[in-house]
Amino acid sequence: MRKIVMLPVLVLLVALAASAQRPQKDEGWSELLPPGEGREMVMTSCTGCHNLKSTVHARKSRADWTKSVNDMIQRGAQIFPEEIEPITAYLSKTFGPDLPQPLNVNTASREELEKLPNLKTEMAARLLAARDKAGPFKNSEELRRALAMEPGDFEKIRYLLKYRN
Amino acid sequence: MRELVQKYLEQGISRREFVERLIQSGFSLLAANSVAAAMSPAFAQEAKEGDKPYTRLFRGTGGELLAEQLRAAGVEYLFLANGTGVAPLCDALVDRPEMKIIMAIHEGQSVAMADGYAKASGKTGFAMFSRVGVPNASSNMYNAMKDRSSLVVACDHIDTLAAGREGHEDLEDTLEPVKQFTKWRWNVDATTRIPEWTMKAFKLTSTPPGGPTFLMFPRDILVARDVEAEIFLPGTFQIPMSVRADTATIEKMARALIEAKSPLLRAGPEVWRSKAIPQIVALAELLGIPVTSGEEREGFRLSCNFPTNHPLFLGGFSERMRYPRNVDLLLNMGDRLPDGGAGPTKVARSVKIIDVRIEAPDIGNNYPLFLGVAADVKQVAADLVEAIKSLVTAERLKEIRGDRIEQTRQFVSRLRQARQQAIKASWDNVPLTWERLSSDINEILERDAYIVPEFGTEGPKALNCFTFAEGEKTLIGRTLGSALGWGVGAAVGVKIAQPDKQVVCMQGDGGFLFGQAMALWTMARYQIPVITVIYNNRSYNETRERSFADGGRQAQTNKDMLSYLGDPDVDFVKLAGAFGVAGEQVTRPDQIKPAMQRAARAAQDGRPYLIDALVGRTGRGAELAWYPKLSVAEMRRRKV
Numbered sequence: 108m109r110k111i112v113m114l115p116v117l118v119l120l121v122a123l124a125a126s127a128q129r130p131q132k133d134e135g136w137s138e139l140l141p142p143g144e145g146r147e148m149v150m151t152s153c154t155g156c157h158n159l160k161s162t163v164h165a166r167k168s169r170a171d172w173t174k175s176v177n178d179m180i181q182r183g184a185q186i187f188p189e190e191i192e193p194i195t196a197y198l199s200k201t202f203g204p205d206l207p208q209p210l211n212v213n214t215a216s217r218e219e220l221e222k223l224p225n226l227k228t229e230m231a232a233r234l235l236a237a238r239d240k241a242g243p244f245k246n247s248e249e250l251r252r253a254l255a256m257e258p259g260d261f262e263k264i265r266y267l268l269k270y271r272n
Numbered sequence: 273m274r275e276l277v278q279k280y281l282e283q284g285i286s287r288r289e290f291v292e293r294l295i296q297s298g299f300s301l302l303a304a305n306s307v308a309a310a311m312s313p314a315f316a317q318e319a320k321e322g323d324k325p326y327t328r329l330f331r332g333t334g335g336e337l338l339a340e341q342l343r344a345a346g347v348e349y350l351f352l353a354n355g356t357g358v359a360p361l362c363d364a365l366v367d368r369p370e371m372k373i374i375m376a377i378h379e380g381q382s383v384a385m386a387d388g389y390a391k392a393s394g395k396t397g398f399a400m401f402s403r404v405g406v407p408n409a410s411s412n413m414y415n416a417m418k419d420r421s422s423l424v425v426a427c428d429h430i431d432t433l434a435a436g437r438e439g440h441e442d443l444e445d446t447l448e449p450v451k452q453f454t455k456w457r458w459n460v461d462a463t464t465r466i467p468e469w470t471m472k473a474f475k476l477t478s479t480p481p482g483g484p485t486f487l488m489f490p491r492d493i494l495v496a497r498d499v500e501a502e503i504f505l506p507g508t509f510q511i512p513m514s515v516r517a518d519t520a521t522i523e524k525m526a527r528a529l530i531e532a533k534s535p536l537l538r539a540g541p542e543v544w545r546s547k548a549i550p551q552i553v554a555l556a557e558l559l560g561i562p563v564t565s566g567e568e569r570e571g572f573r574l575s576c577n578f579p580t581n582h583p584l585f586l587g588g589f590s591e592r593m594r595y596p597r598n599v600d601l602l603l604n605m606g607d608r609l610p611d612g613g614a615g616p617t618k619v620a621r622s623v624k625i626i627d628v629r630i631e632a633p634d635i636g637n638n639y640p641l642f643l644g645v646a647a648d649v650k651q652v653a654a655d656l657v658e659a660i661k662s663l664v665t666a667e668r669l670k671e672i673r674g675d676r677i678e679q680t681r682q683f684v685s686r687l688r689q690a691r692q693q694a695i696k697a698s699w700d701n702v703p704l705t706w707e708r709l710s711s712d713i714n715e716i717l718e719r720d721a722y723i724v725p726e727f728g729t730e731g732p733k734a735l736n737c738f739t740f741a742e743g744e745k746t747l748i749g750r751t752l753g754s755a756l757g758w759g760v761g762a763a764v765g766v767k768i769a770q771p772d773k774q775v776v777c778m779q780g781d782g783g784f785l786f787g788q789a790m791a792l793w794t795m796a797r798y799q800i801p802v803i804t805v806i807y808n809n810r811s812y813n814e815t816r817e818r819s820f821a822d823g824g825r826q827a828q829t830n831k832d833m834l835s836y837l838g839d840p841d842v843d844f845v846k847l848a849g850a851f852g853v854a855g856e857q858v859t860r861p862d863q864i865k866p867a868m869q870r871a872a873r874a875a876q877d878g879r880p881y882l883i884d885a886l887v888g889r890t891g892r893g894a895e896l897a898w899y900p901k902l903s904v905a906e907m908r909r910r911k912v
Binding site for chain 1 (some may be wrong): 590695730
């Protein structure tokens with residue numbers, strides 16, 4: 108049981124540690140990449156030339172993600188042959204056409220927040236109160252603490268929240 | 273007597289004549305010789321037989337003095353645009369048929385032609401036009417400045433005595449607008465000094481680091497007649513800049529390279545300009561150092577600074593390269609160090625940076641350096657090879673190289689495999705993909721063709737399909753300045769410089785329409801057999817993609833305010849036809865090779881040819897054909 112509780116914490120710590128090492132150019136967009144097979148390949152290959160802002164905002168079908176990945180390879184993205192499929196699969200699964208756009212927690216209204224899957228009404232109210240009191244949130248960890256959420260619960264919403272436009 | 277002495281001191285008469293006149297006025301031979309010896313100017317010497325002359329006297333019009341000095345500077349082609357003020361030079365060229373005029377019908381294109389000629393010949397290009405054409409020329413002067421091209425640009429000017437009154441086609445200060453685009457600029461306001469200032473313009477632009485120089489000739493100065501002046505002879509104003517670093521500096525560099533665990537070499541335009549590729553290759557191979565060139569996706573700019581088929585060549589530089597990892601030393605040979613755009617600088621502070629450049633003022637501007645070296649990259653690379661060999665044994669060198677060369681080769685090979693795999697996924701697409709079009713072009717072109725591209729961010733997709741190396745393709749462009757409207761004119765200059773090589777001008781439709789279609793007229797008039805291929809996606813793809821990436825109102829509303837280039841769809845074949853250049857449109861993949869074969873045959877026959885190839889748009893908003901509509905016809909209250 109303890110191991111199960113610890114796992115999300117570990118994931119979060121690893122993510123935070125990685126975040127600390129990233130150059131400023133990333134601007135925190137990689138925080139919106141949920142765990143999964145292919146994630147690290149995306150981190151390694153796609154950030155050579157650009158940050159992940161456009162990636163985490165894109166909503167595409169599998170066919171369109173295939174086109175995009177191939178297009179990036181032609182432009183010079185450093186992707187190996189065996190990585191094409193996992194990267195395409197990860198992006199298609201993670202950023203499919205039906206996924207809502209990430210919501211800016213620092214400007215979102217109560218109505219917009221309440222539409223988010225897995226964010227209860229009471230939680231939305233708590234978020235707004237914390238935002239009014241302490242000003243804009245800088246990153247996911249600051250928000251999680253403000254909401255006093257367990258890392259495991261927070262994982263359910265964190266990839267749909269952004270902190271800047 | 274006083275006048276005689278003064279004349280002698282000013283070297284108006286020879287020593288022999290001076291002595292003879294002294295004898296005529298009563299001096300003995302001994303006394304006259306003694307006086308002459310005492311009066312000898314410190315630097316005056318009788319010319320001895322066999323001495324190389326530095327100058328020769330010429331008497332003629334201002335235009336002729338200019339023509340004579342241009343000839344002495346090695347100018348064979350003059351890229352001129354029409355203007356009354358150019359007439360005195362044209363008058364002089366009537367009797368100098370060995371100096372050939374290439375007429376451009378737009379000043380900007382005359383500069384692009386001269387620039388392409390300079391880049392492909394290694395000589396200095398010369399362009400001249402009317403003073404009111406200076407603003408037209410400025411974008412390509414800016415490009416030439418960014419590229420540090422060897423280029424002398426000239427214009428006429430209002431008569432000396434009428435200047436400064438904002439008269440006909442006059443500005444208060446015509447030189448001021450070109451200040452940022454030129455290394456040196458001058459108003460030539462004395463006919464006797466035309467050769468001197470022209471010589472200086474050629475000297476300054478051809479002395480590394482280069483950059484265009486600019487001369488302005490008032491009309492009365494050029495039309496003046498019967499003026500005598502010295503013409504500076506060839507070889508008297510060229511400055512070799514094979515500057516070497518001192519031994520201690522070379523040794524410090526050599527030791528740092530030997531000790532580096534994961535070095536990276538960045539080869540820049542100074543390598544190409546200095547013809548230093550063999551020396552850079554030798555250095556990289558000696559220690560097995562992977563090599564990058566240029567920036568990220570824009571890895572292909574201006575020139576090839578390292579053979580793209582070499583096992584140590586990685587492609588464009590990126591701050592987050594997958595290989596090599598943990599770079600601890602960056603040896604920058606003749607490139608600007610990468611800026612970080614709006615963000616932080618791109619190389620971590622922990623990396624030792626050695627910056628070698630002939631452009632000394634630029635060294636160390638953006639990064640703290642382990643070592644800054646103001647010297648010629650060719651000399652430094654050669655000296656480093658010798659120093660490294662003298663510091664360590666062959667066995668130790670082998671140990672240092674380890675398997676870096678093989679690792680780099682394997683890394684690049686895997687990337688190329690992925691590229692091939694990705695190309696196949698859209699091989700038969702209609703509209704064409706950039707990579708299919710380029711791959712097929714590559715198959716038809718001669719192995720050592722010259723490629724003159726002017727692409728935006730789609731460019732690498734095309735250029736990755738070619739090999740740039742000695743005996744393979746030669747890359748000229750895109751300019752570092754990126755001001756569109758350069759490539760077609762530049763291809764004209766490249767073909768003039770390299771008439772025995774295939775020359776292909778590669779343009780996006782957006783770039784082509786930036787005021788350079790008129791260079792086709794020059795191709796047709798002078799039978800300059802350039803093959804022009806337009807990658808036509810009816811869009812400024814780069815600007816749309818970048819604008820939409822910012823997620824602003826255009827992206828949110830799917831409204832492409834300024835990048836869609838259809839409606840009307842430009843008929844480039846008809847456009848070329850209007851200038852006397854034949855061409856055809858290509859829409860399907862199976863049409864590419866036959867069209868290129870026809871283009872190559874036209875070129876063999878001495879005719880330029882244009883292919884309008886319809887390629888797909890890519891990226892965000894690619895599907896949009898929307899633009900803000902406006903009809904002035906419908907706004908009218910009267911149908912006039």
